[in-house]
């Protein structure tokens with residue numbers, strides 16, 4: 531069976547995703563922010579996390595041994611990457627350029643909107659949510 535391809539991401543109220551290589555709200559001790567990170571590592575435990583170099587580099591040590599981490603580069607074919615993991619749940623971890631390419635393969639989007647209104651240099655694109663349908667319609 532083909533991989534079950536999913537995304538879990540968190541965005542600010544305007545779609546903020548990242549800032550200077552980190553989560554824009556990193557270090558904020560507020561409950562929604564802390565719970566969001568805990569939930570990500572809980573749900574993705576035991577599964578495959580495929581992402582760009584910056585995103586994989588930000589995975590904390592405690593989470594590295596409890597999931598399969600795969601750093602992808604732009605020359606790689608997404609179909610070939612996904613074909614390495616038949617029967618596995620594969621989370622596509624971003625960043626945006628990665629989601630641009632992998633969105634057509636994603637079956638399940640889990641998007642948590644956090645109470646953040648500050649700046650960002652990486653943004654969520656709502657078109658990703660419909661990319662799978664567009665691909666299926668041809």
Ligand SMILES: NC(=O)c1ccc[n+]([C@@H]2O[C@H](COP(=O)([O-])OP(=O)(O)OC[C@H]3O[C@@H](n4cnc5c(N)ncnc54)[C@H](OP(=O)(O)O)[C@@H]3O)[C@@H](O)[C@H]2O)c1
Pocket residue numbers: 538539540541546547548549550551552553554581582583584585586602603604605606608623624625626627628631652
């Ligand atoms: N809020 C969230 O849920 C969330 C989740 C993930 C990331 N983020 C944030 O996003 C930022 C990191 O993302 P980023 O985009 O800057 O860096 P990234 O994670 O390294 O991802 C982008 C890189 O992935 C590589 N890549 C691999 N496959 C690709 C493909 N098929 N097409 C295009 N590029 C591909 C490219 O590098 P090469 O061209 O060098 O191969 C590209 O520059 C951070 O600020 C992070 O905190 C937020």
